[in-house]
Structure formats: structure tokens, C-alpha cells
Amino acid sequence: MPKERVAKKSRQHQQITKQGITFNKTFGQHILKNPLIVNTMIEKAALRPTDTVLEVGPGTGNMTVKLLEKVKKVIACEVDPRLAAELHKRVQGTPLANKLQLIVGDVLKTPLPFFDVCVANLPYQISSPFVFKLLLHRPFFRCAVLMFQQEFAQRLVAKPGEKLYCRLSMNTQLLSRVSHLMKVGKNNFRPPPKVESSVVRIEPRNPPPPVNFQEWDGLIRICFSRKNKTIGASFRFSKILALLEKNYKIHCSLHNKTLAADFDIKEKVNEIIEATGLEKKRARFMDIDEFLELMNAFNKEGFHFA
Template structure:
């Protein structure tokens, strides 16, 4: 994408510079300055005039003001009070003011209100917890178009067998359809980050698969700890056996079931894996259906992961 010329920088950037505001690296502040990328992200969001849009980390408001033009309301969540003040100045006394609601604070600790769509250049250090906060948010939103560090984005869309395929990949894809939209070079930001970026589109599966997410998350956590090892090896780890034994006994207690005196969780797990021919499988090549089959087989034998 072409680098925007200095004289075309927004009024707000000049204002920030005059006031001596330094961008805070602790908050991952890299302001997206290329209007072509902002426009492309908004176009890929399929915005409607009736939408309530969520923006995380609006910064100086370059994307915010364009969002306001296209939707009914924008909820902007910003942790830096200095940038909140600048954003408020930018819309003050304009028709935009009535359509903008600013939430001040850490988005990960904030209870999010209703929104239809999310468009954001987010702080990269909160990428993973933010994705799952959004995907577990109710009611469902229609889609999110988000800027991430490029390798993180590649992990989100990775398929079984890919080098970057990991727990993040399968956990996200269980809950949503994820598509890579475009790569974004460092020079499109001020200050330039150390990494390349990419934009993805996330559409939650509505309704989601009828699987308890905490159970699923616990299972994939064990399987992907050593994703190149067999499941048989992954489930033989002492810490895993102890956890599953504790969960099994708790489940039996809560459901008035008797725990066998000769209980061996290790042997029980081995039998379950063999019964579905999964003992030699490796997490790095397993797809969602494989993991669903595995989870159901464990649950059927009262072994749980949460």
C-alpha cells in the first residue's frame, strides 16, 4: 500500500504531535495511518446503516470517524485516557458526537455491550484473549474485521498439517469461520511496528457446535502441549493423568456414582484411545471432527476436562 505523505496526515495527528503525546508501547499503540487500508477494512465488514459497531483501540480516531459515517452507532473502547481526550475533541461540536460512545478501560476487563460488527486495529499483545472474548460474547455479532500480527493471523487460519497449525487454530475454527483478507506492511503505521501485519475476517458460527467450550478447551490444551507426539504419549504425562483422575472422581461424586476400587485412569484412557483408533494420532494432523469424536468418547466414559 502507498505510504501517505506527511502533509496529508490528519489534523488529529498534528494535534497529538503539538501536545507532545508519545504513543505508549506498553499498550501496543501503532496508529494505522493509511486511509486506503482503513477503507478496505470497512468495505470487508459489510457495514449497514443500522449497525452498532465496536472498535477496540481507536487511538486518534482515523478509523472511528469513517465508521461513524457508515453505521448508526460506534462504541470505541480505549485504555489510554490521553487518546480518549483527543478522540473526544475530534468529534466535539459535530454530528459525529451523538453517534460515538467511548468506553474507557481495558477491553479484556470490560463487559461489552451489544454490537453487530467489530472493526479494529487491535493491540497485538491482547490478540488471543480478545479473539475468545469476542467469540464467547452473547448475543452473537455478525462479523469482525481485525488487524493482527501476521504470524498470529496465519495461525488463526492454519489447517491440519500446516506448520503453524496449533490449539489457537482449532479452537477459533470450532467457533467461527476465519478468512485471511490482506497483508499490511510496517510503514502503514506510526510508529512502524517491528512485525508485519494482516487483516482477517471472523464470522461466529451461529448457532455454535453443541459442545461445552470449557471441555473442548481442556482437551485441546492437553493434545497440543506436544502436538507432534501421539495422543497416547500426550495422555501418559503424569500431570495429565492426575488431573483426569481428579476430574473423574469429582464427576462421580456429583452424580452419585461409585468410583471403582481398582481404578486406573491411565489404563482407562488407553482403552478409550484404542477404541476409536486414536492412540497413534497426532494433534497437528487432527481436524475438528477428530477432536469432537475424541471428546465424546472420553465424556461417554465419564472423563471430563473442566
């Protein structure tokens, strides 16, 4: 390796390389090396000295150490035991050591502890499941400042009518306020990923909207599976009609309601949609209020999506 490239490496990275630890692409290990970006992410989190911070994927600990200097406690969740051991060694014997709690394991399979703020350079392959684990976590946290693949971040903040507006946009914005903070070039990481990145701030809506999220997601999944079709057309597929009919029959059974002999599921669904005036609308142009109106119209008639 050329000397000039070695010279540019952080001291911590050199130490890890000397010990024969290579970064694992399976875990999405791309270490954020630019201290200006690390500092900006921490600044945007508006941390308090009394805070407990959750960090996912601490890697070599560049961000972790800066967090430890500012808050009461950092809970760092690292899937790779090698890097977890290096992080432990990095703070061992320093005044920061008793402020660090290390959790070694997959954050998606681990119950999230209590925390006030989440700050993380996430492994990109867990972005979507982690966002929803975060947003459905209780008690509420104050905010999260997270690094994502740029296109994923753009989907989170996309508005109706925009190219990247999708089910992810709708669900995230139902449960939180999302803002794009900054773009981050691939050369700010070691090793550089193949994609550009972005930092996003997420604040959960507290109190949350009075919506059954599983049912909401069931409706949104139907509408966005073919987001360029009209809502009326999206509900004409036999699999969807069969699911709604099954759920409706369960509803009728639970409420001692007799199903008419000439009941036609397709006709009933069309009737509900037409009553909302949304039958000609396309999912990619609809906002949260319109989807809530559609879901409420179905629910009033005993139709559920969960």
C-alpha cells in the same frame, strides 16, 4: 525532524504531536495511517446504516470518523485517556458527535456492550484474549474485521498439518469461520511496528456447536501441549492422568458409581483412546471432527476435562 517527514504526517497526528502526546508502546499504539487500508477494512465489514459498531483502540480516530459516517452508532473503547480526549475533541461540535460512545478503559476488563460488527486495529498484545472474549460474547455479533500481527493471523486460519496449526487455530475455528483478507506492511503505521500485520474477518458460528467450550479447551490443551507426540503418548503423563482420575472420581461420586478396587487410570485411558483408533494420530494433523470424537469417547465413560 526533517521537513519531508513532518509533511507526510496526517493533520490529526501533527495536532497530537504539537500537544505533546507521544504514542505509548506499552499500549501497543501503532496508528494506522493509510486511508486505503482503513477503507478496505470498513468495506469488508459490509456495514449497514442501522449497525452499532464496536471499535477497540481507536487511537487518533482515523477509522472512527469513517465508521461514524456509515453507521447508526460507534462504541469506541480506548485504554489511553489522552487519546480518548483527542477523539472526543475531533468529533465535538460535528453532526457525528451524538453517534459516538466512548468507553475509557481496558477492553479485557470491561463487559462488552451490544454491537452488530466489530472493526479494530487491535493492540497486538491483547489479540488472543480479545478474540476469545469476542467469540464467547452473547448476543451474537455478525462479524469482526480485525488487524493482527501477521503470524497471529496465520495461526487463526492455519489448517491441520500446517506449521502454524495450534490450539488457537482449533479453538477459533470451532467457534467461527475465519478468513484472511490482506497483508499490511509495517510502513502503513505510525510509529511502524517491528512486525508485519494482517487483516482477518471472523464470523461466529450461529448457532454455536453443541460443545462445552471449557471442557473442549481442556482436551485441546492436553493434545497441543506436545503437538508432535501421538495422542496415546500425550495421555501418559502423570499430571494428566492424575487430573483425569480426580475428575473421574468426582463423576463417580455424583452418580453413585462405585470405583473398582483394581481400577487403573492409565489402563482405562489407553482403552478409551484405542477404541477411537486415534492413538497413533498426532494433534497437529487432526481436525475438529477427530477431536470431537475423542472428547465424546471420554465423556461416554465419565471422563471430563473441565
